[in-house]
Amino acid sequence: MATPNTTFLSLRQLTRPTEATTTFVRDWIDGLSDPIIGNMAKIDAGWRNHDLKITDIENSISGIVVNNPTITITQGGEYKGSFTLNQSDNKTIDLAAGLPIPTVDPVFDNNSWADIAFVSETFIVQNGLTPGDLSNVLGWNLGDMKSFTDGDITYQLRIIGVNHDRLVGGTRAGLTLELTAGWGGSTDDRARMNATNTNLGGWDGSRMRIGTDAGITTIPNIRSQLPADLLAVLKTVNKSTATDGLNPTLINSQDDLFLFSEVEVTGGSASTAPGEGVRYAFYTVNNTNAARIKQQPAGTNSFWWLRSPVISPTLTDTAFVAVSMVGSISPIIASAELGVSFGLCI
Numbered sequence: 001m002a003t004p005n006t007t008f009l010s011l012r013q014l015t016r017p018t019e020a021t022t023t024f025v026r027d028w029i030d031g032l033s034d035p036i037i038g039n040m041a042k043i044d045a046g047w048r049n050h051d052l053k054i055t056d057i058e059n060s061i062s063g064i065v066v067n068n069p070t071i072t073i074t075q076g077g078e079y080k081g082s083f084t085l086n087q088s089d090n091k092t093i094d095l096a097a098g099l100p101i102p103t104v105d106p107v108f109d110n111n112s113w114a115d116i117a118f119v120s121e122t123f124i125v126q127n128g129l130t131p132g133d134l135s136n137v138l139g140w141n142l143g144d145m146k147s148f149t150d151g152d153i154t155y156q157l158r159i160i161g162v163n164h165d166r167l168v169g170g171t172r173a174g175l176t177l178e179l180t181a182g183w184g185g186s187t188d189d190r191a192r193m194n195a196t197n198t199n200l201g202g203w204d205g206s207r208m209r210i211g212t213d214a215g216i217t218t219i220p221n222i223r224s225q226l227p228a229d230l231l232a233v234l235k236t237v238n239k240s241t242a243t244d245g246l247n248p249t250l251i252n253s254q255d256d257l258f259l260f261s262e263v264e265v266t267g268g269s270a271s272t273a274p275g276e277g278v279r280y281a282f283y284t285v286n287n288t289n290a291a292r293i294k295q296q297p298a299g300t301n302s303f304w305w306l307r308s309p310v311i312s313p314t315l316t317d318t319a320f321v322a323v324s325m326v327g328s329i330s331p332i333i334a335s336a337e338l339g340v341s342f343g344l345c346i
Helices: 113-124 131-138 219-223 264-266 281-285
Strands: 007-010 027-028 032-033 042-044 052-056 061-065 070-073 079-086 092-096 145-150 153-163 176-180 237-244 247-255 304-309 319-325 329-333 343-345
Touching: 113 319, 131 153, 153 281, 237 304, 264 281, 264 304
Parallel strands: none
Antiparallel strands: 007 042, 027 032, 027 052, 052 061, 070 079, 079 092, 145 153, 153 176, 176 343, 237 247, 304 319, 319 329
């Protein structure tokens, strides 16, 4: 099997000349079956001088290179493609007109935000990786964390989704991450969804989402404190949320920082509108109250807001849901001061 430090390349060039379709391939290296994930090929340093067979499963077309730097795959003149083994750097494959993916550090935190974004955009998205592929191919896993600082506070963002959120424009964001703790160093940083007990306007019109007044904790004010290298790689995605507690019709907000919905962290919508997204893979694997517990950086468990307006007979237009100090879901009046744990996409 390939090591996590392997360099990967798309085989998108292996297409019929008249079509723009991708080729699904499987490779066998040195007699060992090693399935390709999606539509990519892989070589690591120890395999450069071994036989490589590339097969197009759909069309039963294959070519074999034996200690030979170049091969062209053809079948009746209909199907053509080529790749070249770079003899000067045995950790690299150069594919004709292809884009090499840089070798990543399997320790997620050791990679720069710029490198993570590059791999996310050009590799994770383009090859349709799943959470399982992320581990097999890059050595990264759900729950892996990367740190950043704001003043004297160190925060961590962890991977919770792979090709989950949809960008404004229709394609996918390769990685979704969440803050593992509440924002800020004290109770002074806890926040209200709205200044009064109302969910009218929903997430889209909430003070939390759009408020910029000085001295309050809101998404815009948090954004202004994030480091420049992280801000530079944020992607804007569509987040579906009920219009408000009186109207379950979903509307899309375009967000580069966002709060989560009930269903995204629990898989259900007991007191909120259905359809506000899909549960993230991290919370599918870790489907427990304990996995949802967040602390303030000072170390105390905290309630933290979700963006979903409550739709129920008793709190219809006054509350949003939140995650409690024990990880359960609770309806909370909108002016309560709770923790903020946001998500973002890269």
